[in-house]
Amino acid sequence: MNKTVAVFFGGRSTEHDISIISALSSVIKPLELTKKFNVIPVYISKDGKWFSDEKLKDFSIFRGTGIDELCGKLKPLTVIFDGGMTIKKSGFKNKEIRIDIAFPVMHGPYGEDGSLMGLFRMAGIPFVGSDMEASAVAMDKVLSKQVAQANNIPTPKFIFFSKTEFNADPKSVIYKVTKNLVFPQFVKPAHLGSSIGITKVKNTDELLNAIEVAAYYDDKIIVEESIEDLIEVTVPIMGNEVLIPASVERPLSHDDEFFDFDAKYMTGGKKTGGAKQAGAQGYSEIPAKLPNNLYAESIKIAKDIYTAIGCEGISRVDLLIDSKSKIVYFNEVNPLPGSLYAHNWRASGVSSIDLVSRLVELAQERFDSDKQIETIFSSNFLKQF
């Protein structure tokens, strides 16, 4: 009998819509085409309600007001923790579906940051992608950079502070930043992906404004020195212990200072330069035209940080290359890259179907391996009371 794979998408994050695109285009359809799984969509609305319905597999429902109407008609799911995880659809006829494997396709907070993974761990079911701790670290730009530093992986110099700290004494924060870092700098919310709330600044005034923008999105802010003479590349990686990198990819954005949300998802990038592929992030060069040593170094750094953070299943590592000094810096890790970066995997010889099949296998392998670890032991403590 086919296993039931529940695909979780949507969510209470600013990247709600990206998650829908990722789930529908790169996960649900290929999973169905494998003919190996019974695929159940679990959509989490912006206000945190969970729904499941076959109609949620169709893109058209998410255009316009269709999704609101559907959610208005459907009753939110009940989740039963019965030694596993079962979802109960209420309606004319109640239907219970036991989930064999969870496939979270969530970006940003409440999904990609480990929250959902914690839920699956509690339920005791296998799930695709990195575990709770690695997801939490990866989604925190400060923590992931600290992990990089601790493992001697180069990363741009940075300062971080809380929103409260900034609001209480902005001048002191600005002083701390300007004293330790040189301009230009990048100001980023520590937990958001998809370049939301990120600004490049060249002076103190811009810095102040940019921190206010970042503080609007997050309570933890990071400011880092910009790498000039920059080549920005990204490396998708798959695996638990044995790591398989896809191609080193160089996103080609318009002439703006960096690759922002609009360039990534809204405009489709600018069609200039050499061999390009349209992907989740507009147009890219795959594989990136880099000298052999820099290409190999990019793969090495990407694998090193993947292992250091403890990523599993799939992740995408963003790197910054200083084309003058030839140093490859770690920038950030995305535990669930948009649309799984299927365009890069395809260019690297892995079809969408093979990609999702392998990810489900990796989830099962980790689950089976974790089961070998003893977590319960008998004691006589209780008898003493």
Place this chain on the structure above:
Amino acid sequence: MRYYWTRFSFKYPQIIIYMLQGSEYKIEDYLKWLDRTNDFRQVIRRRKLDYTNKAKSLLILIWLTIIFIYVIAGYLLFQSIILANILMTVLSVFLFIISPLVIAYGIVIPLWLGKIIIQEPKQHKIVTTAQQIFANHPALKIAIVGSYGKTTAKEIISTILSEGKKVAYTPGNMNTTIGISRFALTLNGDEDVIVVELGEEKVGDVLDLCELTCPDIGIITGINEAHLSSFGNIDNTIATIFEIKDYLGNNILYKNAESPLVIKKINDNDKFTFSQKGTNGWSINQILTNINGTTFVAVKNNKTLFSHTDLLGTHNVGIISVAIDIADSIGLSIPQIISGIKKTKPFEHRMQPRRLRGAWVIDDTYNGNSEGVKAGLSLLKSLDAKRRIYVTPGLVEQGDKNREVHEKIGQQIAKVADVVVLMQNSVTDYIRNGLKSEKYKGKLIIIDDPLEFYTNLDHFVVSGDVVLMQNDWTDNYA
């Protein structure tokens, strides 16, 4: 009987019309399809019902019949309750149960009546007029016959001759008596060349169509097992196609020397045979083919043509040499012929390449014969690819050669493809046997839902793949 209940679906009337449409309203074909269908949920899989006026009218007729039957059945049931008459109850239930059969078989009656009373007299008139048009038309008339490759040959010849002459040709694969006759009615009378494709399904068809179209030149594109079910045996097929020779007498008849069944009937000194080597004194050299097309050099006496066509595969070169010979004989200049060849492009669903997510997909789904399979595999083998993926449901209408033909196809595929995708149907096991006998070690994927596969091909491919999709089965063959 297990799936009889599937006839009570709300979609049943649409399914019936879909089957009629899929059988081209040929009553015999429709009834055969109907008889072998058990589960009516599985009928509409590849295409959708085309809501033509005819389809809409028949659909309304079916619904009216259903309502009529249900009203009668309901009335009988009502009366049976009032009168406590068990016989009427049984009759009511019986009427309800047989209603799908009444509809499915009853729909044949208005079709048959329409054919006898309206269609046939009307068609007879059109055919008579068409015969006069062809007989009196001053244009050079070229007839193309064969089991395969007719439409491609017609397109190639028409495209090349159009460079210097006014050419008319039968549209699409319109090659029946009525289709060709309707085409004749569209002629202006000032055409220089008329190219007609003659279809054949039974003995005598080609001669009948020759008498209708009065060709001056003929071309036999090749002979194989296509339509073997209706011909009975291959000798009948050969005899039917060679009826054009009887009609033409001493006029020119080009014959494909790359078709083994045609070779059997050719004299050694016949200069009007054609192949990749050329025809009638034209010699073809330096053939190169890749995903961007085919280049070659054609030479005859002091004439040399450096040619490029966007058509894929070396198998087209023979028929292009025929077009060159005809073009030369009717006075086209060398630059005109070269220009004409350059304008020949892949036709829709015939060796038509397109990019898909970094892969190449060659759509040859309109191909439906073993020669085409051979040509396709030869092309696939010649192309650079990360993986060579071959997709086919197999061939239809192979008569008693069905097993043999498909086992052979399996053997041929095994030598070329890294991945084989088969559409599950009655010949799948034969192709698998062929693959096994060649100890095929690549990946084999069996697909239940062809439409789903075709529409989601982008999820199956990776950059650098070359996917060749050949043949397509309509639902009436599944």
